[in-house]
Amino acid sequence: MTQSTPALRLEGIVKAFPGVKALDNVSLSVMAGEVHALMGENGAGKSTLMKVLGGIYQPDAGTIYVAETPVVMSNPLDAKNKGIVFIHQELSLAEELSVAENVYLGELPRKSMGRVDWKTLFEKTDGILTRLKVNFDARTRVGDLSIANQQMVEIARALTVDAKAVIFDEPTASLTDAEKLVLFEVIDDLKSQGVGIVYISHRMEEIFKITDRVSVLRDGQYQDSVLTADTTEEAITRMMIGRNLDLSRAPVNHELGEIAIEVKDLSCGASFHNVSFQVRCGEVLGFYGLVGAGRTEIAETLFGLRQPSSGAIFLEGKETVINSPATAIREGISLVPEDRKTQGLVLGMNCRDNMTLPQIDDMKAGPFVSDGAEVALFDLYRDRLDIRTPGWRQTVGNLSGGNQQKIVIGKWLSMHPKVLIVDEPTRGIDVGSKSEIHKLIRELAAGGYAVIVISSEMPEVLHVADRIVAMYSGEIIKTFTSEDVTEDKLIQAISGITPK
Known part of the structure; x- marks a missing residue:
């Protein structure tokens, strides 16, 4: 009272x-x-x-x-x-x-x-x-x-x-x-x-x-x-x-392509065990589970930040060894990390430099970086992702959380990855920007990207994912399709109970 x-x-x-x-x-x-x-x-x-x-x-x-x-x-x-x-x-x-x-x-x-x-x-x-x-x-x-x-x-x-x-x-x-x-x-x-x-x-x-x-x-x-x-x-x-949000789940209205990434019996120490899944081009695969279930550790292993203790990773049907982030990027895997402020951005740098950071060597005109090429790349993804900023000179730390997240996504999209992993895509983002990020993820899948989304928010994975992997204590308990998943089944699965 x-x-x-x-x-x-x-x-x-x-x-x-x-x-x-x-x-x-x-x-x-x-x-x-x-x-x-x-x-x-x-x-x-x-x-x-x-x-x-x-x-x-x-x-x-x-x-x-x-x-x-x-x-x-x-x-x-x-x-x-x-x-x-x-x-x-x-x-x-x-x-x-x-x-x-x-x-x-x-x-x-x-x-x-x-x-x-x-x-x-x-x-x-x-x-x-x-x-x-x-x-x-x-x-x-x-x-x-x-x-x-x-x-x-x-x-x-x-x-x-x-x-x-x-x-x-x-x-x-x-x-x-x-x-x-x-x-x-x-x-x-x-x-x-x-x-x-x-x-x-x-x-x-x-x-x-x-x-x-x-x-x-x-x-x-x-x-x-x-x-x-x-x-x-x-x-x-x-x-x-100042408006209503459409929170309905848009049906998949495009054909899924070939398998972009497949993981077979992958393990990483005590973090996760015998994990197997696949993601097709045009599909969003969601990972859901409690803190410590191993979701982020899987993403970090696919991106080369962790080394698997057993198992295999296949990209477009070919077994691939990913021993570093540089290898992952070269093979076409990009990771939007859980903490964008410490892992995804240099907050004191401007928007353009953050966007072009992974490919700065490819933008050199002789010994110098081409300002024109950098600005052109930033302008392309600013328009494509509707990044709201006065211009490329704006310091990234001064942007809203939603626009910061779009900068990170744009940075990796500009590398034309085969697989885009997005860990906690809307953490610390307001409800309006969440809706925009969710729409963007669906549009990326419709455009042929294979997308993995890791989220601690059940409504989020239910809204954006075509299939949902439920994890408990480092293991996959069950993989749901969007047609057969329910909140009750999902809660049971992440609690270690295999739903019927």
Whole structure:
């Protein structure tokens, strides 16, 4: 039950940058003891609003109230001291330090003469970790933790202060289902203590599971706030993008071609075992399973990032040894990786240079790279994939998630692969851009590409895949066609139960 006092209130927030008004008179209130979802497409203004709230940006107009007291956030530490805590999607941890040092970074308990009080530090941290039900302790080196556990360290930071409001930005992007449940328990605990929660996520199932209200931004403007219990996914989507989405599964209306890739009894250490499948030209094969099922490891093996311990890979009927990414690219296999920001893009480079990076040697005019050839290639795939950017000089890190993903896809399409592997194609992408990526994947298949899609989202694989491979603990349990698959059968299969 939410309380009647706002934990956080924003009134008339305006923020402009050269050529664009990022926030246009945005007002929003988050009640004490409420979980309040903030939604909108990439570029809608959510990140800018949170940076204003966190003291990274100063608003051009408007007022921030914490517990009905007007405040000025001069910097992130000032915001934290005023009770506003952020759990960022992008990890900001010092990997060489311990968990405890990261949790209390900048606020280490001290003894006389400024010495760190290690005993107190470790005890306080272990107390927080106990609440989070994690399987590591305060002395663990952060760099030795999985990405999911590093995310839990970020969350532990929020529990070190007397928070008035906690902002969670896509907090479950790297968490397993079990870790998500722990996170939701933590959020429920904070809620019961009267803390206001701002929950930013593109995952509709989470929004309807844990939030009390939903507010939507579009093009820097506040649209509306609604009770979660009184709305639907369709209504929220309409507010976010200003139109309805067609989520129907388009039937395959083209002939499938020859087998582009076939895998026979492929194994890779403990990651996956005796995996066999084939993908035809014009087909989308989906891989679905829980975290750790071996899906990404299969993709990395096909791309030469891992070496198989047994089995064989056949391309167009010919057995092929893929011992490196360079070999995979030469043989016609491309991989759009799970984490586009760290594995697929150089965020500080411009759009053109990211697009042409794998084939830069082929674009030389003598000893120099041909600018004209690079720009022509970028323009071709910008138009083909509808990449929205002011021009090729735009830094990739400034693009929305959907447009970043299109840059990665365009980079590999420009290499004319036989097989395109797309791992988590819409992770961290808003619902409107998701629809565009799904449509693009279907169009690529219709154009004759053999496409492998790996996804943790059941609606996604059901929507885009012609067949779905269900994996559990490194093994293929069953392969479904789009005609015989059901959600129940798929859930059974990824739980290790062979459906009838």
